[in-house]
Amino acid sequence: MTAGRRVLITGGTGSFGQTMVRRLLDRDVGEVRVLSRDEAKQDAMRRQLGDDRVRYLIGDVRDPDSVLRASHEVDFIFHAAALKQVPSCEFFPLEAVRTNILGSANVVEAAERNGVGSVVVLSTDKAVYPVNAMGISKALMEKVAQAHARNNPRSRTTVSCVRYGNVMYSRGSVIPLFVEQIKAGRAPTVTNPEMTRFLMSLTDSVELVEHAFAHARPGDVFIRKAVACTIGDLAEAVCQLFDVPPKIEVIGVRHGEKQDETLASREELAQADDFGEFFRVPVDARDLNYALYVSEGEFTEPPAEDFNSANAPRLDVPQIMDLLLTLPEIRAELALRDPVLAC
Numbered sequence: 001m002t003a004g005r006r007v008l009i010t011g012g013t014g015s016f017g018q019t020m021v022r023r024l025l026d027r028d029v030g031e032v033r034v035l036s037r038d039e040a041k042q043d044a045m046r047r048q049l050g051d052d053r054v055r056y057l058i059g060d061v062r063d064p065d066s067v068l069r070a071s072h073e074v075d076f077i078f079h080a081a082a083l084k085q086v087p088s089c090e091f092f093p094l095e096a097v098r099t100n101i102l103g104s105a106n107v108v109e110a111a112e113r114n115g116v117g118s119v120v121v122l123s124t125d126k127a128v129y130p131v132n133a134m135g136i137s138k139a140l141m142e143k144v145a146q147a148h149a150r151n152n153p154r155s156r157t158t159v160s161c162v163r164y165g166n167v168m169y170s171r172g173s174v175i176p177l178f179v180e181q182i183k184a185g186r187a188p189t190v191t192n193p194e195m196t197r198f199l200m201s202l203t204d205s206v207e208l209v210e211h212a213f214a215h216a217r218p219g220d221v222f223i224r225k226a227v228a229c230t231i232g233d234l235a236e237a238v239c240q241l242f243d244v245p246p247k248i249e250v251i252g253v254r255h256g257e258k259q260d261e262t263l264a265s266r267e268e269l270a271q272a273d274d275f276g277e278f279f280r281v282p283v284d285a286r287d288l289n290y291a292l293y294v295s296e297g298e299f300t301e302p303p304a305e306d307f308n309s310a311n312a313p314r315l316d317v318p319q320i321m322d323l324l325l326t327l328p329e330i331r332a333e334l335a336l337r338d339p340v341l342a343c
Helices: 015-026 039-049 064-070 086-091 091-114 135-151 174-185 203-214 231-243 290-295 317-324 326-338
Strands: 008-010 031-036 052-057 078-079 118-126 160-164 195-197 221-224 227-230 262-264 278-281
Touching: 008 015, 008 064, 015 031, 015 203, 031 064, 031 278, 039 052, 039 118, 052 064, 064 091, 078 091, 078 203, 086 091, 086 135, 091 118, 091 135, 118 135, 118 203, 135 160, 160 203, 160 262, 174 231, 174 326, 195 231, 203 221, 221 262, 227 231, 231 317
Parallel strands: 008 031, 008 078, 031 052, 078 118, 118 160, 160 221
Antiparallel strands: 195 227, 221 278
């Protein structure tokens, strides 16, 4: 699908972006453009990859001109640039608006003006029933993508969304925090041991992006199903893997945190197509002529429940340990403690 094509990745030096770049290079992409603000991360990535098919562009999605230049003659855009830390966005909500909403609108507008074939924007479970600024801004990012589909039915550019739960060992996530705390001889800090969260790998996430590039219709939201666990069990699993006492330090709920996260609302599930490993939620393409739907509309009974981390398949501690051992980062950390594990 991407062989010989040009792909732009915003926020390309982040965990998602770097994984996506490597995946595209393995698929004989013609050119990958990495747009981000951090020149140090770009330089480190340039030296690590050593591939002249990758172009590194300094810029910010907040700046329409830099996005417009970066997307010139591009076939696909994966929009991963975002402010993702919940507490930070609680203290600086307008910054979340500028990056996650207005920056996303700049990406969609630049893609439309440059005739880009497909844009996939990266969303989060926190966008469903959002209670924090990060989730609210991501929910509105999804609305920007869907509004493009409604308002531009004959556009050459397909804009779609992918929505994930927590991606294991991504930058800023809890698992590398637990590992660093254990290596420093400290007990892992947990906000509330009974909180539940989804678990998924970067590979699973990237595969859904590729599916969206290949199969999305304008305004589609693709939702990857995932298993879940409690934060307390996750911390205990990491402790057991690193052979330390399974003690945790409970520090209390942080700004904007939810007890459970939701990947798909019951309202979305009423309209969704179930493809086994993921849902596709089509855009509601009705226009503002509501009189038509008063007389000719139809009623769909939504499911009784959302798809959330409280009712998703729940992993126990041994199952979480098995899942963590599939992560190369965990295996590398364990190998440093016991060289036999490196074999």
